[in-house]
Every structure is written in C-alpha cells, then in structure tokens.
Amino acid sequence: MTVTAPPAPGAEEFTEPIGVRRRLVRQRARRSLVRRRLVSRGAVVVCALALAASLAPLVGLVAYTVGRGWHVLSGAFLTHEPTPPGVPGGGIANAIVGSVVLVALGAAMAVPVGVAAALFLLERRGRIAGALRFGADVLTGVPSIAIGIVAYGLLIAPGGLLSLGHYSGLSGSVALAVLMLPIVVRASESAMAAVPSELREAGLALGVRRSRVMRSVVLRSALPGLVTGNLLAVARAVGETAPLLFTAIGSQLFALNPLQPVAAMPLVIYNDGTQPFPAAQQIAWGTALVLLALVLVLSVAARAVAAFLNRRAR
Amino acid sequence: MTTLLEEVPPPLAPVPGVAEALGRRRRRPGGRLYAALRWGGALVFGAVVVALVATLVSGSSQAFGHFGLSLLWSDHYSPAKDQYPTGVFIVGTLITTAVALVLAVVVGVATAAFLSELAPRVVAAPLSVAVDLIAAVPSIVVGLWGLLVLTPAFSHHVEPFLKTIPVLEWFFHGAALGPSMLLAGVVLAVMIVPTVVALSRSAMTAVAVADREAARALGATRWQVVRTAVIPGARTGIEASLTLAMGRAMGETIAVAMVIGNSYTVPHSLLAPGATLGSAIINNFGEAAPGLDRSSVVALVLVLVLITALVNVGGQLLLRARTRSARR
C-alpha cells in the first residue's frame, strides 16, 4: 500500500513550512545552555544546603544533649530520688517511673476507646462517622496545653466533673489519654482499612458473625499497623509537658499513687532547665538524654515489632 | 459417557450434626456486644470533644462577660484588674508563626526538592528518615536546647551579625538581650520543617514521570524539570503542608515559652522579647487566682484553640482536595 499525503485540515490558508525558526531556536538553545546548566548545578547545591540546614538542628540538638547530659548519667542518677537543692547525689528515678505510670494509665484509657471508635468508623459511613472523623482532625490540632487545662477544669478545679480538689497523676493520665486518642483512632482506622475487603467479605459470606470476622481476620492482619500506631502514640505522650503542668504537676517524691501528684521526666526538664543554677540545668540535660533515648527506643520498637509481626504473618 | 474426573462424587446428603450446630450459633444474640463496643467507643470519643469545647467555653465565660469581645484585641495589661493583653499575644503568635513559616518554606521546600528530585536515590531514603526524626524529638528537649544553647549563641553572635545587614535594619534593631521573637521563630521553624518536608516530598514524588519526561524531552535541565513540571504539579500538596505546619507552629507552647522572654508589650523588633498565646497561658495559669483572673487565662486558651482549629481544618481540607484531584 502506498502512502499518500492528503492536504492537512486548514492547510489552504496556512502555508508556512516547518523550520522557519529552526536556526533561531538552535542558536538560542546553544547560547542559553551554559547559563541554564550553571543555574541547574547551583540549584542542586542550594537545595543540598537546605537539606543541611534542615538536619543541622537535629545534629546539634542530639550532640548537645548527649554531650552535656552524658556525665550526669550514672547508676545513682537513674535509681535515686532527687535530693534537696544544694545536696549532691540526687536522681530522677521517681520521674522515670512516674512517666511510665502516667503514660501506661493514659494508654490504658486511650487505646481501647480509640480502637473501638476506629471500628465504628470502619463499619459505618454517614454523617455520624463524618462528624467523628472531623472531630479527630480537630482534636489532633488542639494544643496540648489546652488539653491539660481542660483536664484541670474537669478533674481538679472545685466544681468540675470528677473533681478531686488537688493535683493528681490520674488527671495527668487523662490529659495524656485525650492527647493520644486521635492518634490511636487515625492509626487504627488506617491499619484496619488497609486489610483488603475481600478478606472480610469472605468471612462474612461464610456466615461467620461480624465480630468474629473482625477478631480473627481483620485484627490479625492489621495487628502490625495497630501496634506501630499505638506505640508511636505512646512515644509522643511520653515527651509531652504541657498536659502535665497543671495536672500531675510533678513531685519530688517517689509517688506511685495516681491520686497524688506524680513526677514525670518532661516536668523535671522544664522545672530544672529554666532555673539559673548550673546544677539544676545539669539535671535537666541528663533527664533530656534519658527521655530522648526512651523516645528513640519506642519509635524503633514500633517499627521493629511491626516488621516482626509482618514476617510472622507470612 | 466419559468424564474427566478421576472419581465420581457421591450424591449430596446432609451430614448429621452440622445443621444443629449452625442453628445454635445463629440463635445466639449475635454481634450485639460488638455493636455496643463500637458505639461505646464513638460516644466516648464524641463526649471528649464536646467536653473539651464545653469546658473552655464555660471557663472563659466569666471573662468574656466582664470584658466583652474587646478582650480579643486589648493591649492593656493590668494584673490588678485581671486583664491580659490578648491582642498583644495574638500579634506575638502571628509574628512568631510568620517567621517560622518563612524559614520553613524556604528550607523545607528546597529540602523536599533535593530529596525527591536531585539527590541520588541511595542517599535520599535515609536522609528523609533523618529529617522525619526531628518530629519525634519532644518539644521540651527542643525548648531546653533553645534556651541553654541557642539563646546565648543568638544574642552573642547571630543577632549582632543580623544588625549589621543594612536592608534588614527595620526588623532587627534594638538590644539583643537574649530571649527574642526571632529565636522563638527559629525554634518553631526547626520543629515544623519535618512536616513541610514530608508532605511536600510526597506531593513531589507523586508528580507523574510522564510530566517530567515531557520536560526532559524538550531539552530542560534538571532544575528546569523541577521548576516547570514538579513544583507546579505539587503545588496543592505544598500548600497543604504549609497550612498544617502553620497550625503546628501556632499550637506549640512549651518550646516557645522557654525562649521568648515573656514581655507583654507589642515588640518593635524581632530581637525584642515578646509573648504568644501559648507562652502567656503557661506563664500565667499557675498563679492565676480562681475567678476572673483564671477565666481570662482560659479565654486565651479558647482563642488559641479556635485559631489552631481553623488553620488545621483548612490544611486537612487542602490535603483531601489534593488526593481527590490526583485521583481524577
């Protein structure tokens, strides 16, 4: 079959051939290339510098925390209570344990409620679910100081909901729980939604009860994601100061009673770090190092556990 | 009559026992516990949100009743009359957030461009993880570092240097005494850069390879590809990241409180100390006397929550709009 070239549509009016500007374009391309390549290389350098600027604070922060906190760390530091000001040899054992207790209590409240709410979002569409999701979005952005003050208003101030009348670790845990709640809901919902619906439908088609399906099928497949999400929420809560400032308020004592003020590492850092005395600031650095290490361990553990569970599932 | 099967299946007959077992299961009140669990979770969640709003509104009602809405732009600080310069705090919040955003946009978007387009692939992944790690650092630790390390560094070196730059005179005059708005802005920038980088980077990598190839095939240099195809394509995602970063900066209280200096007049320069809503709340709530005093501080909390909620919801909507348009 031979090739014919019919007149192109509209060719009668327009007769300019291709190539009229070719030389001009070629010239401009060649002449601008040096500048363009230079700009491109410069841009790479500038953006690399931006990366350095992004990372420099992290490096500086970790370096200083380790540098100044390291020689405060000792067996005594980690296992003793604080001593009165001026008396050497104190430690932050109460703050470490206090942090763990506060966060554990908070998680005990936030995780069940959060996962249950996530199950709700999973099973229903409609306006209530939409409102819930909107609420989660809003709650994520609420400053943690506001959560702490609300907890104070409800649980400590006279006339509040369940007012104890005095500062307590429990109110701090409630504040932490409210802080963690939207994170748990979001992470759980996305972990469970990622399970392919075919798995769920297969279970339901066999006549298995919905709750059983969720338990055996969905929860099991979503477990790695759930664990990661919740551990990350815990890692976030452990480092929070503002919710505890006016609730658990901190303590010098090894107080494990949640109905009394409880010590926590972030509070130690805040109280001691803002004092003009080097000895106090040293304690703050040491505590900051311990806190940083704990957060790091939790974040790494979150991903490691997820990876382990993923492998086991295969 | 031939068949392909190796053996002929027997005719169907009911297996004893199965029917009874299934019937027993169906007769149990199935799923009601599960439904109660779900609804319980939803209701508790809803109750928390409602309680939050209700407590703030009721706690601040006394102050709003006493001072009226003019509370919002007052610059009058009078401890005796339990009156806080809310307007000054709002201005402080806006200024520090603006400084943080300017720094974070420039550094964050450029970093995202580097990680997404310009860096060798081997290096890009671990570096992204490193940038994300900043977000995991507790704000109290950032605040401590800001207070004990950055403050002396800024007042002795950075700020005097900035004063020598002729063009920026207007921003940087006055004595560099230590805590300052600039420092607060820088600390905030450090904390929000990971948000900007992560979301911008994801928006950039989502730009189709086809668009990049189109630019490449026309003779674009690497940077030209980024400028013509990637950044315009990622614009909605970048805007969303900036809005969310702004919300985060506005809500950050502890780190700012430690470096801003707690001064209750409108600052005339970035080198002067100031106050934000967050820092004012932290510094005043503890000693506020119950009654009008405390109510005024709770009013500050309410204002802060409203502003951050508005900005955050805006950012979430932008993010959702971006994923919707990408799917189209």
Added chain:
Amino acid sequence: MTIDIDHDRDIDHDRTDAAAGTDRAEAPGAPSAGGAAVALRNVSVTFGRHQVVRDVTLDLAPKQVTALVGPSGCGKTTILRTINRLHDDTGGKVSGQVVVGDLDVYARDTRPELVRSRVGMVFQRPNPFPTMSIYDNVVAGLRLNGVRTKKVLREAAEAALHHAALWDLVKDRLHAPALRLSGGQQQRLCIARALAVEPEVLLMDEPCSALDPIATAKIEELITHLASEVTIGLVTHNMFQATRVSHVTAVFLLGEDRATGELVEVGPTTEIFEHPADPRTAAYVSGQVG
C-alpha cells in the same frame, strides 16, 4: 517548497560558534549521518545485567516516516529513546554510535539538552503539563530553551498549532487549561509542543495506543502530512498502522536467546509486508509470531 536547513548550514554556524567556545561536538570532521537524518550504528542498550536490545544498525531517512514494529519487549521503544538520550535518566547503558545530522549524540562533550532541542518526542500517553494553559504548553519547549521574545513565541505557537491541525479548535481559547481537551486533542497538543521547537527529527512512541479509533485516524493523517517536512521515527505495535503511514519499516523481534531484541529486517514498507526477505519477518507479518 521547504527551506532545507540541513547539515551544511549547521557546520557553518558551528565554526563561528566554536570560536565562542560552545558545543565542540558539532565541529566539521565529526561523524556525519550521510544522507540519513538519523543513523544508528551497532547500538545496544543494557539495563543492569539485562541486555534489552542488541546491535542495531538503522537509518532514519530524511523527511520520511520510518516505522519500528514488533511485539512488545523487543526493544523498539528502547532504541527510539537512544536517539534523544532519554536513557541518561533511566540508567540504561547505551553502546554504539548514534548520529543526528552531523551531531554525534553520545560524544563525550555533547550536551543532552542540545540533542533534545533537535530531536522531539511524543509519548504513548498524552502528557501536556497539567497546570499550564494550551498556549503555555505549546511554547514550553521554546521557553525552556531560552527563547523569550513574545513575538517569536506567538508566531511559533500559531505555526505549531497549525501543523498539528489544532489551530482552528483552540485559537479562541489559547489560555484555557490544557487538560480540558480530549485525549486525541491533547496528543495533538503534545505534537504541537514538540514541533514548536522546530526539531529535525520527531520521535513518536506509540502515539495512538491510548486513543480511540477516530482520534487515531486523525493523528495518522497528521503524521502523513508532517512527514513531508520532518523526519519521523514511529514506534508502533500495530502493523496496519505501519502500512498506512510509513515509508520504511524496521522489524524488531526477540533473538534466539529469547531475551534480547534485535533488528531483523528493514526496508520499504511495501516490501517488508508483501515480500519480506527474512523468514522471521514473514512469520511476524503473517501473524504466526508475536
């Protein structure tokens, strides 16, 4: 009557520019493609350990359509992309020689950006820049290459849209978003965008595979018209399209190792399809293979 801006003018140009210190690869004495617009000599492409296509020697005759046909995976697109050095970005290693006019594409001091301003490409799926208007899309290539004069841009845009048979359709809405056009129209927009830079060679990688039959027919008509002014290299897996629009056909098939593509036969389209010389070509053309 077309203005024949070919090798000679370029060489003159280059002598004066060589003095200015730019692009030395185009100096006289550099390899010439002879009569062909594009010449490939022993070109092979390897990705990592896998050699995708081997030892291709092929000419693209000037002002004609050369079709590269064959089943998928035989290296047609890979070979096409060696011509405008797109493998620089994908990590493919190219060996052998590729000459466009008088430009040795893979010479050490040849800048890929300059190659690409002389060799245009249209892709399988239409890819107009989504955030730009129709006009901005058409002149994008010119702007990227440093052409800024508004008058030149406007004239070039109008000419390119005429050549792509799109002018009447869009002349009243040049500043509308490019994505409002239909698939076939977007592809013609991409053709206009490539033509605006006035390349000597236009590479088309299965340009109709994402389009409906009517849009396909329009673009085939466009190709036959463009061929009289621009050299076209067209990859297609549709044999009938090759018979409809091309003058020369190159057949690519998997070699005996069933892993690497090779050029089996090349010749005038009618010969290839009616009297193929190689038995493998005959098998492919009659539908027994691929």
